Amino acid sequence: MKKKILVILACVLVMSMLLAACDNGSGGGATPSAPAGPEGADVTMILKNFVNPFWLSVRDGANAAAEYYGINLTVLAPLVNESNEEQSMMADQAIINQVDLLIMCPTDTYGIVPAVRRVYDAGIPIVALNTRIGGDILWHTFVVAENFDAGYGTAARLADMMGEEGEIILLEGVPGAQTAIDRLDGAREALTSFPNINIVAQQSADFNRAIAMDVTQNLLQAHPNVTALWAANDEMALGALEAIDAAGLTGQIMVAGIDATGDGRQALRDGRLAITCSTDPFMQGYYAVQAAAAVLRGESLPDVYTVPIRVLGSVAELDELEAS
DSSP: OHHHHHHHHHHHHHHHHHHHHOOSOOOOOOOOSSOOOOTTOEEEEEOSOSSSHHHHHHHHHHHHHHHHHTOEEEEEOOSSTTOHHHHHHHHHHHHHTTOSEEEEOOSSTTTTHHHHHHHHHTTOOEEEESSOOOSSOOSSEEEEOOHHHHHHHHHHHHHHHTTSOEEEEEEEOSTTOHHHHHHHHHHHHHHTTOTTEEEEEEEEOTTOHHHHHHHHHHHHHHOTTEEEEEESSHHHHHHHHHHHHHTTOTTTSEEEOSBOOHHHHHHHHTTSOOBEEEOOHHHHHHHHHHHHHHHHTTOOOOSEEEOOOEEEOSHHHHHHHHHO
16 A cells, blocks of 8 residues: 555656656646546566665566556566666667667666667667666666665764764675765765764675675674774675674674665664665666656656665564555
């Protein structure tokens, strides 16, 4: 029921944005109760993986929107986690299949550019999702939660919880992914405001829980005085918590993540995770398909659909989010 309410609210909000963004010179008029959607259109969405719960939620939101708009949606992801090569082959297959539109969420911001160029040259419109595509702007709109802001907000909140002093470890996402770059840049920028907080280590854990556990185990041995750890997503934060527990340091090191996944929310409720940040993956997927429907109707779109973020550092804040 809660998802239904979110979807209805999102439809009203984004339809208003689209009407404001259109430059057709119309003088207004009543908004239709339901969209004149491009029923039967074939749309392919390419995500990064189907392992991380975040992307499963994006897929759920996309499927909900596709059902609402009557779009035939195919959602794909590499079998090899975060494979640019597989994503490129999927984009080429979309050309062969003569799809009506491609929604692309690249694992590699610049590595995907040649494939996106081929899609563009084939006359297939593109909606960019979550992670920026490098090079020339070849897409109609970009659906994104501001990753820099998520990194900045979670790191600043963590610094405050640390009493603005101490040692901290930073866990990065997949190297080359703009999402990972932006979140890390935001965190590092926030921490420059706290001269008594020392970043003692910074290492990639590929947005992966198991890898994060191994990386954190090694870093804790090298830096026994760490009081906080910031991770670029909840999966890495949860892996770090497992390493902290195994080292007998439960409750001694505060951990922040990003995405407010189901497991991340539960860890916050349990008092294990200090901070997470809602980037609303369900609505990222929903907005992407909604934007696709607008493109296929020939409407003008804003350059960016921004999905609001919200830093969560308490159960009360989480309850408020879930009730909204």
